[in-house]
Amino acid sequence: MAEIRVDKLHKAFGDFVAVRESDFTVRDGDFFCLLGPSGCGKTTTMRMIAGLELPTSGRILLDGEDVTFRRASHRDIAFVFQLFALYPHMNVRANIAFPLKAQGMPRGEIRTRVEEVARILRIAPLLDLPVSGLSSGDRQRVALGRAIVRQPKAFMMDEPLGALDAEFRELMCGELRALHDRLRATTVYVTHDQLEAMSMADTIAIMNEGVIEQVGTPRTVYEQPASLFVADFVGSPAMNFIPFRAALAEGAAEVRIDDVAVPVPPLREAVEDSELVLGVRPEHIELTDPNEAAPLRARVFGVEYMGTTQIVTLNPAGGGTLKARVSSELAVRAGDNVGLHLRPERLSVFRKRDGRALKSRLHEVPHG
Template sequence: MSAVRLENLTKRFLSFAAVDAIDLSIDSGEFVVLVGPSGSGKTTCLRMIAGLETVTSGSIFIGDRDVADVHAKDRDVAMVFQSYALYPHMSVAENLGFALKLKKMPRTEIERRVRDVAAILGIVEELPRKPKTLSGGQQQRVALGRAIVRDPAVFLFDEPLSNLDAKLRMAMRSELIKLHRRLDATMIYVTHDQIEAMTMGDRIVVMNEGRIQQVGAPLTVYDDPDNAFVAGFIGSPTMNLLNGTMERRDNGLAFQADGLTLALPPTHAAARDGAMTLGIRPEFLGLDPNHGAVELAARIEAVEHLGADTILELSTAGPSLIAKLTRNDRVHYGDSVRLWAAPDKILAFDSVTGERLRA
């Protein structure tokens, strides 16, 4: 395993920057997840690390080696794609051993490695079978196995689980996490699914429009987003983002958003005049009166009982809001309610740049 370092990495297609001056250091043995919406440059980034895409400018280090001019097959990385692309005419065992055979590894060594990897992935019984006779989950295991047998310095995954149904995807997610611990390998995993990112990564790298928006441990990024994009992208249901205007008054702050007024304490991070965006996570809007909390009136427009949680869609004098309560069967459609939010859970963002406003 090796550390990976990207320095000022850029990829242009004609004048369009798909990846725009990215700096990122990944520790040896780390599991890092690149997450962002479609088109944010995740795959392009991974393909450059793999050597499948040329670099417009910047450098890629694997270990201490600058690999910019190193051929893909000599970079010692293994990539697993969304489409498994198994060789249909070969058995599972032959699929697993193929890369080693190309390297002219002795047959007994290949057989040993293939058996070990099949045992790790629970596909020993499937070794003689052809890919088309396997389930989607089994095929994905074979695709993973083809990467593992090569014992690469770095694993690259591009949405490897997105063809699987929800239940299997969750099972494979936790298997991959266990596999990571067992192999102690450096892994870079790409997904557009923020829940997958939150649950799998040691650190997550949030990307948008070819740029890194924030890098950090999942809960750090969740609790302390650097900008409105990250705040809105990470978390489900998504954070309430209210566009409005702040005014400093003698007794505190008054925030106006389309007819909704929020009174905040004068010490709040948003203590400045002018346009801004306030962000409140749905779980920080509650129905219990709270001393010192920000209060607002709302009407329940929809109630979703999810079992452990109850989600409310709310209308106010201004923008609509989403609240997430712990299970509550006393709330009903049409009820008028008062909502409370602790001021320190209300984040503020610059209305133009989206940058977080901090105290």
Template sequence: MAEIRIQNLQKRFADFTAVKNSSLVLEDGKFVVLLGPSGCGKTTTLRMIAGLEFPTGGTITLDGSDVTYRRPRERDIAMVFQLFALYPHMGVRDNLEFPLRNEGVPRAEIDRRINEVAGILRIEHLLGSRVGGLAGGDRQRVALGRAIVREPKAFLMDEPLGTLDAEFRELMCVELRKLHERLKTTTVFVTHDQNEAMALADHIVVMNNGEILQADDPHGIYNFPSCVFVARFIGRPPMNLLQVRGTVAGGDSQVQVDGRLVDVPALQGDADRALLGVRPEHVRLVPSGEGLGGHVERIEYFGSHWIAELKTEAGTLKALVDKHTRPVEGERVGLAFDTSRLVLFDAVTERLLPSATTTAHRPSMRHG
């Protein structure tokens, strides 16, 4: 068991609060991604879990033991950094052996672990090489190997793919996911890249301004964003947000957008002002005069589809259009929505309004 639990965690640097009263349960054996923009508090949270920073408030437990103020070597965790943190004067094998020799592991056990990890990461042919001559992807594999050979209770990874080019990042995402499915070790991974998060995570924790905004599986994060920030941060293009006319109240199953009634899942909350949220793939272009009215301002071609940017009286939105149906710039069109996939936000608090569909979804992760 290697459950990590943080409770009311805080970190202040002089007058700046990097992490604000965060509580979270990271379940044993799960791959958890801390996701958010630069400066949101995700790396500081990871460093506190690792023992590289001590909190100014709150507690951290690992495997049921309070480790809040223990040194990194006392926590039985392994960390992988963005810049590899390998010893350049050592060879690959020496880098892999180094943490085991420091722990006094017997020679036969060291050889067993090195051979096993080299096979898992497919770096057997590199064991006799010098680190300085390796490509970025191979160096990252060696850095991962040095963490894995320790057989820790948890892996902590601070943007480990950030220095790799796009092709290598995609490859390493696949390899990391396969590795996790094989080892089943609790993993906490920090990134600002939503594509990495969606590809890797069992659970995603979205942070901003030092706060945890939502903790859920990728499906819940994408389809039921807890607030406007998450709706805009997740998705490329992000969720469209349109102004709703008038107030909304519990029991409503229609809202007014640009003078037209739009069916929505039955609301279970009230708001004086609201925003309608719809993903681009849930918008359809229909003949002018049907649905919401708008005109095509711009189009982008992505090979498998078009992205059309559309101007309406309720705001600008984007629609994903089949590659065989090219929109025409300047054309007036109608817009229809997949009404079962719509969500609403309170325009003042920017929080998700509960509805029949949102309350049916139960977050897969505990926080708060």
């Protein structure tokens, strides 16, 4: 397998810029997810890595070798598409074996490789069946088998679970990750589904309008979002945002919202009088007893029971809406007036102007 390095990768279609100066590295054996909304440039980025699209500028290195303008057939990369792209007139065995036959590999080796891949994917009993009669999940396994059997340097997967129903998608997420762990294959996986990315990826690159907003582990992008977009896109419910205006000195450990002091992780940069946004995850809002004194207060607008937790929608005194994730055992009803406690070590502060997070101790200390 191989490391993939993308250096200042840029793709423009006339006046439209699909990918803007992207930089990231996919480590050897990494499961790397390109995550973002439809039209953000993630599939275009993958197609350029695979050689199906030529960049306007920038470089792509595969295993240390510059393959930027090399043909797809000369990059030793296997591609798995969303819509399977199987040959309907062939059975499962012939579909998986096709790329090896095209390379002129001996029949004995083809049979050995096909049967080994079928065993790994648990489709050995299906080898002599036509693909047209298979379930969506089994057809996706056949598509994966056709990619795996080549033993390429890297795999590209473009929303391979998008055509499956919810139950199959959840099952295949687990199987794909287990397969990756067995093969230790360098994999680039495109998805718009944050749950897929968070459950499978070693590393996530979050894209927005052609720009890589943040690259990090699932835990890092969730707990230490680099921008308002990342904070809003990753997490369900999304991070809460509370706008305010302030001038903050380096080392400041609190902000003031509606004349209430709110502790935050000490800042590592100063900011002049500016429009800012305080970000807090729903699970980092604690509700206090209605009779307990609290500087921040809100009225409960609604409660959604989720089993072990409940999502409480709040209307704070200063206006706006917040969502808190609390234990389902907490007695709370619509109309209650409650106090709010925000966990200071988990708060983020963003500049509204460019959406970037202010550097703070939050980005230095990993949470346990």
